[in-house]
Amino acid sequence: METRFILGIIAAILTVTVFLVALRMKMRAQFQTRVRPADGSDVLGFVIVQKAATAPGMRAWNARYVTGTSVDEFAIEMRIAEPVAPSPFAQGSILFRRTPGSTGAALLRDLSRVLGLPEEPTPGMPLDELRCDASFMGSRLTRGDGPDTIAGSFTMQPPGDWIVAKVFFSGGAGEVFLAVNPAAGRGEFLRKDPELSEPVVREFSRLFYAG
Numbered sequence: 001m002e003t004r005f006i007l008g009i010i011a012a013i014l015t016v017t018v019f020l021v022a023l024r025m026k027m028r029a030q031f032q033t034r035v036r037p038a039d040g041s042d043v044l045g046f047v048i049v050q051k052a053a054t055a056p057g058m059r060a061w062n063a064r065y066v067t068g069t070s071v072d073e074f075a076i077e078m079r080i081a082e083p084v085a086p087s088p089f090a091q092g093s094i095l096f097r098r099t100p101g102s103t104g105a106a107l108l109r110d111l112s113r114v115l116g117l118p119e120e121p122t123p124g125m126p127l128d129e130l131r132c133d134a135s136f137m138g139s140r141l142t143r144g145d146g147p148d149t150i151a152g153s154f155t156m157q158p159p160g161d162w163i164v165a166k167v168f169f170s171g172g173a174g175e176v177f178l179a180v181n182p183a184a185g186r187g188e189f190l191r192k193d194p195e196l197s198e199p200v201v202r203e204f205s206r207l208f209y210a211g
Contacts, residue, residue: 042191043153044114046107048180053077061180062099063187065107072107073099074207076180076187080163081136088150089135094167094178096130096207104208112201115176116194123205130207134165134178141179151177151190166192167200174199 048061060077075097081090112120137150141162146155151164161183167176174197177190191197 042114042116044107044111044189046187048076048182048185048187050182051075058095059182061182061187065110067106067110070106071102072104072208073102074104074107075099076178078134078163078165078180080139080165082139083136089137089166092134092136092165094132094134094165096132096204098128098207098209102208103210104205108201108205108208111189111204112197114189115191115197115200117197117201120205121198121202123202123208125206126209127206130203133168133172135168136163136165139163151179153190154179169203170199174203176200 044065046063046065048063051060051062053060054077058077058079060075063074063076065072077095077097079093081092083090108120138154138156140159141150141154141156141164142158142160143154143162146157148155148157150156151166154160154162154164161181162179163181164177164179167178168174169176175192176197177192178187179190180187
């Protein structure tokens with residue numbers, strides 16, 4: 001009788017555990033859907049033009065964000081790493097560089113909105129380059145639906161020209177997706193989670209200052 005009682009308790013605990021795990025997964029899926037709108041409002045696009053890299057093994061582009069009244073510029077350098085199965089990620093690095101004379105006013109305003117922030121955060125101390133760790137998710141991706149979903153917007157099948165990475169700011173306190181398509185001359189910042197956005201804009205804005 002005592003053995004049956006103990007087994008009954010164990011079975012009940014396992015049932016509750018399975019239920020809680022399933023509920024957590026459901027809530028996580030709902031949250032991810034909620035923070036990644038399907039209308040494109042979580043994407044900031046810009047133009048890229050290839051340039052000479054400053055170190056071997058790097059790829060580099062000048063980036064331009066154009067609005068009706070202004071042009072904001074910065075540079076991107078990537079040390080791209082290709083994921084090797086079974087891992088979906090490969091560790092690399094991304095360097096953002098300041099373009100002298102670019103204030104970034106429209107870019108930072110719109111990036112804050114796209115990443116879900118109610119207002120622009122106060123920037124840290126100015127700097128000329130910002131080095132970030134990155135997890136590369138693929139360098140031959142296609143935008144659209146496929147057998148897998150990467151960064152909410154991309155797939156590996158069929159192969160394409162998009163390079164996609166998750167970029168970490170402030171030691172991982174901030175995260176954002178960065179996608180570039182060298183063949184099309186396009187780049188994008190894509191929102192990951194709003195609660196991880198503030199350090200992204202705060203650190204990125206350090207590249208834009210007068211002088």
